[in-house]
Amino acid sequence: LGMLxxxxxxxxxxDNLLRHRVSRNPNTEHAACTTTADRAADVIATFGGSWKFIGLSVFMLLIWMGVNVWYLRTGAFDPYPFIFLNLVLAMVTSLQAPIIMMSQNRQSQKDRLRADLDYEVNLKNELLLTEIRSLLHERERKRGAAQIHEGS
Known part of the structure; x- marks a missing residue:
């Protein structure tokens, strides 16, 4: 009974696969289930992995160190070896790493969705090609039978 x-x-x-269109846009499918926080994390991760972020970080580090070295004579707020700067960088890193990982997890979900949709399309194509091939074989068989009948 379970097998039936x-x-x-x-x-x-x-039957449902053959009756309905299975090709769908995986980007649209994935966008339908993402939240505002997910999209924000993706934007932050994209910015964090860009040359703009690297350039801005280097610029800010140089400004921070320059201001503190220049003001060293007058009482810098973060004198060398820049302990407060290390704290700020550690906090940025500790926040940036999980955001990047969340973005990568969503990308892997999107890749799995794309693979599932590709599988459905390929399965439908395989079923339709099998049906077309059987129809062609049937026509060839009927045509061969008709030629034999005409030759008699």
Missing amino acids: TEMARRLRRT
């Missing part, structure tokens, strides 16, 4: 139930379920799924 499973076969019926698969048959319904195959």
Whole structure:
């Protein structure tokens, strides 16, 4: 009974697959299930992995060190070896790493969705090609039978 139930379920799924369009845009499918926080994390991760971020970071580090070295004579707020700067950089890193990992997890979910959609399209194409091939074989068989009948 369980085997018949499973076969019926698969048959319904195959029938549904053949009746409906299966090619869908994975970007649209994925965008439908992302939250505002997910999109914000993606934007932050994209910026964090860009040359703009690297340039801005280097610029800010040079400004920070320059101001503190120049004001060293007058009482810098973060004198050498720049302990407060190390704290700020550690905090940025500790926040940036999980955001990048969240973005990578969403990208892997999107890749899995794309693979699933590709599988459905390929399965439907395979089923339709099998059907077309059987129809062609049937026509060839009928044409061969008709030629034999005409030759008699």
